Amino acid sequence: MATYSTNEFRGGLKLLLDGDPCVIIENEFVKPGKGQAFNRVKIRNLKTGRVLEKTFRSGESVEAADVVDRDLQYLYNDGEFWHFMDGESFEQCQADANAVGDTTKWIKEQDTCMVTLWNGTPIAVEAPNFVFLEITETDPGLKGDTSGGGGKPATLETGAVVRVPLFIQTGEKIKVDTRTGEYVSRVKDE
Amino acid sequence: MLADLRAHFAASGVLEVETPLAGPAAGTDPALQPLRARYTGPGYPWGVELYLQTSPEFAMKRLLAAGSGPIYQVCKAFRDGEAGRLHNPEFTILEWYRPGVGLPALIDEVATVARLALQAPKLAVECHSYAALFDSRLGVDVFAADAAALRELAVQNRVPGADRLVLERDGWLDLLLSHLVQPELGADSLCFVTDYPASQAALARLNRDGRTAARFELFHRGIELANGFDELTDGEQQAARFESDNCTRRARGDTPIHVDRHLLGAMQHGLPDCAGVAVGLDRLLMLRLGLRDIDDVLSFSLQRC
Numbered sequence: 248m249a250t251y252s253t254n255e256f257r258g259g260l261k262l263l264l265d266g267d268p269c270v271i272i273e274n275e276f277v278k279p280g281k282g283q284a285f286n287r288v289k290i291r292n293l294k295t296g297r298v299l300e301k302t303f304r305s306g307e308s309v310e311a312a313d314v315v316d317r318d319l320q321y322l323y324n325d326g327e328f329w330h331f332m333d334g335e336s337f338e339q340c341q342a343d344a345n346a347v348g349d350t351t352k353w354i355k356e357q358d359t360c361m362v363t364l365w366n367g368t369p370i371a372v373e374a375p376n377f378v379f380l381e382i383t384e385t386d387p388g389l390k391g392d393t394s395g396g397g398g399k400p401a402t403l404e405t406g407a408v409v410r411v412p413l414f415i416q417t418g419e420k421i422k423v424d425t426r427t428g429e430y431v432s433r434v435k436d437e
Numbered sequence: 438m439l440a441d442l443r444a445h446f447a448a449s450g451v452l453e454v455e456t457p458l459a460g461p462a463a464g465t466d467p468a469l470q471p472l473r474a475r476y477t478g479p480g481y482p483w484g485v486e487l488y489l490q491t492s493p494e495f496a497m498k499r500l501l502a503a504g505s506g507p508i509y510q511v512c513k514a515f516r517d518g519e520a521g522r523l524h525n526p527e528f529t530i531l532e533w534y535r536p537g538v539g540l541p542a543l544i545d546e547v548a549t550v551a552r553l554a555l556q557a558p559k560l561a562v563e564c565h566s567y568a569a570l571f572d573s574r575l576g577v578d579v580f581a582a583d584a585a586a587l588r589e590l591a592v593q594n595r596v597p598g599a600d601r602l603v604l605e606r607d608g609w610l611d612l613l614l615s616h617l618v619q620p621e622l623g624a625d626s627l628c629f630v631t632d633y634p635a636s637q638a639a640l641a642r643l644n645r646d647g648r649t650a651a652r653f654e655l656f657h658r659g660i661e662l663a664n665g666f667d668e669l670t671d672g673e674q675q676a677a678r679f680e681s682d683n684c685t686r687r688a689r690g691d692t693p694i695h696v697d698r699h700l701l702g703a704m705q706h707g708l709p710d711c712a713g714v715a716v717g718l719d720r721l722l723m724l725r726l727g728l729r730d731i732d733d734v735l736s737f738s739l740q741r742c
Contacts, residue, residue, distance in 0.1 A: 254518075276521025279619075280654070280664050280717075281468050281639050282611035283604065284518070287597075300597035302616070304604065305518070 249311040253286040253303050261293075261314040264301065268293045268312035268365045276305070293363060294345075294370055312365060319362045321354050331362055331369065342369035350374045352407035353425045374425040379434050380404050381420050385411065398430070438722055439511065441553050442531060451507040451533060456496030458513060462697035463488035464495065465682035466639060470517035471694070472526065488694070489515035492715055493532055494640065495700040498668070501534055501711055502703035509533035511718070522730050523660060523720060525738050534713035540631070540651055540667050543712040547655055547663055548627050554721045555657070561625070566632040567649070571610075574618050579634060580648055584609055591616075607636050622656035630654050640678075641666035655716075657724060665714030672704035 251260060256274040263269070269290045278284035284305035291298050293314060303309065319331035319340070328341035329351070342362065344351075346369045353374035354360055363371040385401035398410040401421075409423055411430045420434040446453065463471040469491045477484035490496075492514050500508055514530045531550075535543060548562045571579045577590055587609035591599035596616045604612065622628040631653040635643050638650030651667035669675055676696075683693035722734045732738045 276519070276524055277615050278519060278521075278524065279468075279611050279615055280661055281466060281637065282615070283468065283608040285612065285615065287616075302596060302598040302602065302612070304602055304608070 249313075250308040251311050252308050253305045256286055256288060256303075261312040262290070263310040263312040264290065264292075267295070268314045268370065270314070272298065278305070293365065314363060314365050314370075316361050316363050318359050321356060321358045321360055323356055324351075329372070331360065331372075334359075340364070340367070340369055342372055346370050347372045350425075352405055353378050353380075353423070355380070355405055376424065376426060377431065378423050378425055379420055380407070380423060382411070382415065382417050385415060385417050387416070438554050438718070438725060442511070442550060445550060445553055446509045446533070449507075451509045451535070452505065454497065454500060454505070454508045454510050455512070456490075456493045456500070456510065458490050458493075458515075459487040460490065460496070461485055461487060462495070462695045462699070464491050465679045465686070465694045465696065466491070467682050467685040467689075467691075470691075472515040472517050491516050492530060494713070494715070495697045497532065497534055497713070498708055499699055499703045501536060502706055502708045507533070507535045520739060525719070525731055525735055527739070528731075529718040531716040531718050532713065534668070534711050536709040536711040538712045540653060540665065540712055543665055543714060544629050544631075544653060547629075547665065547714055547716070550716065551627050551655065551657065551662065551721065554718075555725050560627055560657075562627045562629065563623075564629045564631055567630055567634060568632065570618060570630060571613070574621075575613060579610065587613060607634075610634065610637070619656060619661070620659040623658055626657075628656045630656065638669075638678075639664075639666065640669055640675075642669045642671075660720055660724065661717070662720055662724075663714050663716040665712065667712050668708065668710075670704060670708040670710060672701050672708075675704055676701055 251262065256271055258271055258273065260271045261268060262271065269292050271288050272291055273289040275287045276284065277287050286303045286305055288301050288303065289298060290301055317333065320334055322330040322332050328343060329347050330339055330341050332339045350372045358375060358378065360375065361373040362369045380403040382401045383404050386399050398412050400408050401411040401415060402408050409428060409430050411421060415421065415433065422431040422434050424431050459474055471488040471491050474487045474489055475484050476487055493510050493512050497508060497510060509532065511529065511531050513527055515527050517526060519526055552558050552560050568579050571577050575590060584606040587606065588599065591609060591612055594617055596612060632644060632649040633652040635648050635650050638652060641650040641652035643650050653665050654661060655663035679696045686693050719731050719734050723731060726734065728734060
């Protein structure tokens, strides 16, 4: 069992707390001049996404969580699980709906996603920052509109709905920022 | 800031001194870890282990015992294991001693010095005893409550993760103070906390009630700035505290610290009744400049030096 002492604490370190993998967001050293030292840390639970605070006695050891982030290719969804593959080892793993969460609405087969693995099992999947998706449905646009004041909703091939400028048409491909869910630009197919 | 402080001490007849930063003995306080260095050369052909001082206290007390009169020093101090937003292993202390002066007069002078350093001449002063503070903020009698009761209080007050901490009684007091009480101290004043529990006397003499020590701390905007004592002058009691500190160290697997025989000798010879205080100058400068991190007032912190 690997452990970390509080002296190793820093943002990004992965710990096992109450059975769940967590990542340190913030670590503050607190010590009265003539007294006990503490590490007060802000932690995100990687399974639930919840942020919580904890206090440790400085010098304590805490169990490490075997958590790694890997870039994996999304293969397919079998109705229950989303399957991913390592492009080098060709190893595959499956993520459940909890792990994939909202990311499903952005990714399509062959996209590369950052998958967080805990003891080899996916617990979170992050879509690429930018995805390129085709519009399957949107209201016909107005001729001559180039700035798109306000815009209109458009449904993408993955099912996500984003606001696009009025000149964008069904069948066109667009670039979307998955962190904000916003339209970035039109993509010309080569 | 340093020029203002030196002018204050020059005008009030306090002599500036320098004492060794590295020496073969150091403070034994179990809450402080000295850094270690090694000298090899004439006098010590096989080398001698030196401690970098956690504070200049012992050497300054030897000067007091030799009849120096009031003295002050601005120097570096070193503490192993301490780094963070308010800590750097090497930092700057202003420490001074006044023979024949009691704590109330020293507290007045600390307030004067702090106002000077903070450039806040009108900053108000408030004083609370440690026990009164715990009673008013947390409704607990610090003398009666045992470790289990203090733990319960920390859990009730939602100190995050308190339920799984393993601490001794003073550790729980430190947790409650640093998490629940201290952040609100001295929001717009100089807040002095006096009469610490006897178990946290450090190098202060005990008060007549036997359960509190003649020790105070200064807080401003939630930050600890100074620690002062009506100094323990009894050499035998001092020797006993060294011994008990080193027992605590051994019990938790730390190496004991070489006891300062010269200090004990000086105390036997006669340390005059005096009050002394150490002020963290880096933190004072932080507050004067409105900065949040000790890094911002150091030329190069440990991470960058």
